[in-house]
Each structure stands twice: as C-alpha cells, then as structure tokens.
Amino acid sequence: MQLVDRLLKGDKRAAAKIISMIEDRDAQAQKVVSLLRPHTGKAHIIGLTGPPGAGKSTLISALVREFRSRGKRVGVIAVDPTSPFTGGALLGDRVRMTDVGMDDGVYIRSMATRGHVGGLALATYDAVKVLEAMGMEKVFVETAGAGQSEVEVANLAHTTVIVEMPGSGDSIQILKAGILEIGDVYTVNKADEGGAESMVTNLKSVLPEDREGWAPPVLTTVASEGKGVPELADRLEEHFSYLKKSGRLGEKERIRSEVELRDALTETMLEKLTTSKGGKKLYEDVLDKVASRKLDPHTAAKRLLSGKTG
C-alpha cells in the first residue's frame, strides 16, 4: 500500500492520513495497522498525565526540544476531551507547542477522546504505532486533563509521568488511590510558584522507595523556562533502561497487548454478531428483551454467543 510506504519513509502527510483513517474507523484502517506492526516495538512510549492546567503541553514542548538536542526523533499525541453533547472538540494543546511544530524530526497530532473514557481515545493505541513506524524514537502521549482515576495511560506507556503543580492537594488527596499510584516519574511543575517544596514532600511521603527495583523520583520543573527539563529527560531515559534490564519491558508489552486484544475481541465479536445472517435482528431482539427487563445482560450475552434467543 502506497500510503504505508510513504509513512515508513517518514512522510508526515501519510501519517496524518493514516491516523484519520484509524480515528474514523475506515474500512482499510485495520489492514494498514497490521502492515505497520513489523515496524513497531522499538520506540520509547512516554505518557504524561495530571490535572488540567498543570502544564503538560508546555512540559512536552520542552521535553521535545530536549530530546531533539539529543538527536532523537520525537512524536506527540495530545488528547483533549470530546463534548458528550455535540461530539465536537476544541483541541488546544498545539498552542503550547508551536515552536517545535516546524522541526523536521517532530510530528504532533491532536486527538479528541470521541467518547472513550480514561484520558485517551480508542485510536491512541494505533496512532502510537503509526508514529513508531514513521521512525519516531520517543513518542509522547498527553492525556486529557485527568482527575483522580484516569489511569489508562499507564497501560499504553512504557514510562508514565505524573505532572502536578504546587497547591493541588494536601496529604490526604495524595493518599488516595488512583492516578497518583501509576507514575514512574513525578514532577511538580510551575515550581517557581509557592508551595512546590511541600508538594514534593507530600508526594515523597506516600511513594514507595522501591517498586520492583525502581524508586519513582519526584522532580521539580518550570516547563516554560526549561528549568529541570534535562534532569527529567535523564530520569525518563533511566527508567527505559531499567525496564529493559529488569525484564519489566516485556511485562508492560504484555499488559498493553492484553488491553488491545480485549478491545479487538469485543469489536470482532460484535461485528460477527451484527453482520451475520439475521444477526442484526437477533441482536436488536435481545437488546429489547434486556431493556424491557425480560432478560438480564449476562444471560443475553450468553444467548447471543450461542446463537439462540430462546
């Protein structure tokens, strides 16, 4: 396929078109992604998550600059939420990334969640593969501004960075389960504002000193001035080498593969059910029965899979 050949040569336009096909669930999308598969698996995937306004986009922009100066090709996928009411979205992360957008070795794509919860879009997984296949060595994924429980990015990324800001939580907020547990590296951004030190202390007090051979570091950054960014980049590299040396990289790949396999399985089963002869009608009948409380969803699912409505 011509589009794939162009992508493998690093053509940004081809990357853009393929990502749109994936997002729009184009009939060709699955085939294209399967052609990319042999060209993936080498890049370091880095997820950044944290509350809205913590400075994730600005920090990514600074990290892109840092890794470019180290000779790496860098891809970015920046996710923002889709309106549940209109289906529209305002994707504004590029505003903070304009200075790196023109660089030949950088590709940035904004992506709307399109109804997917968890901080990512469904298409993010495959879009990462597109960026890998075009030769990006570092792939950053910025989640939609996250609350407490959007932990999905940790399944996708090799290294998850939690971006916090001063004053965004006392010690009890930090003790809560969820997003604060998934980080491999933590940074308190906007550290030039007051209260950064106590945020660092609070974070350090709850983080494990050793998590299977890795102690999650807590850094401070001022992304807008580039302060602390080289140190952050160093920690990201260290974490990636740790994953490789410890064998954790293989485990991470397995976790991600399982998420992808489950999604594919659900999709394939639904497609098979609803496109087979009489399948659509059967599906609708069973759905009606569940809605009118004649059937519970679990029994309904079993019947659909066995092909009998009963």
Next chain:
Amino acid sequence: MAKKIRVLIAKPGLDGHDRGAKVIARALRDAGMEVIYTGLRQTPRDIVEAAIQEDVDAIGLSCLSGAHMTLFPEVVKLLKQKGADEIVVAGGGIIPEEDIPKLKKAGIKAVFGPGTRLEDVVKFFEHAAGK
C-alpha cells in the same frame, strides 16, 4: 463511523485580537466538529505545517492587523507547494470590501467580516468538508 470534520483555526500575523477566532472555534465545536486551535502570531508556514500534521479539511484564518493581503494568499500558496491544496481556506477579521474579490481570486474560498452569522460560518465549513 462517519468521518469527523476537522478544522484548523489560526491567527497569522502580529495582532493579539483572538476573540473572533475563539468565537468561531467554539461555534464549530458546538456544531460537532473537531477544532484545532493554534493560537496567536503564527506564520503561514506554521499554519500549513500544522494543517498537514492534523489532517484538517479546512483552515479558518483570522487577521485584524491589516496584513491579510499578504498572509492569507501565502497560506494558499504554501498548501499548493506541499500538494495539500484540497484543504479549503477561509478568512475573517477586519477586511475592507475592496480586498474581498482579490482574496477570492487568490484562492480564499470565503471571507467573513464583522456581523457574519455563526450559522453561515458553520454551513460553510460543513460544505467545505463535503457534508
């Protein structure tokens, strides 16, 4: 799944008046489109590069500095150079009446001045994306 309409809203040039651009971005968002907003003081090269990377159907340019006669046609020219001239370009801002035919001749498909109804802008972009 139906193809989503993606539009880039950009402000070329040096003026800092982005209220109009934001009102348009919001109207398109509320009409169900994905709007990529790139902020102030973009060069035509920045805008075209972003449009290509984001695979948009159309670009909306807003300029209130009076430099539209240089900046708007430059975007169209660069799109053509990159082989991306299927991306439709529209402009808005404070544009004198006599400039409009010249801009259209240069490949700007529509020019929206003050007082334009938002429905008309939405309709234009839906049409531009082939809906």
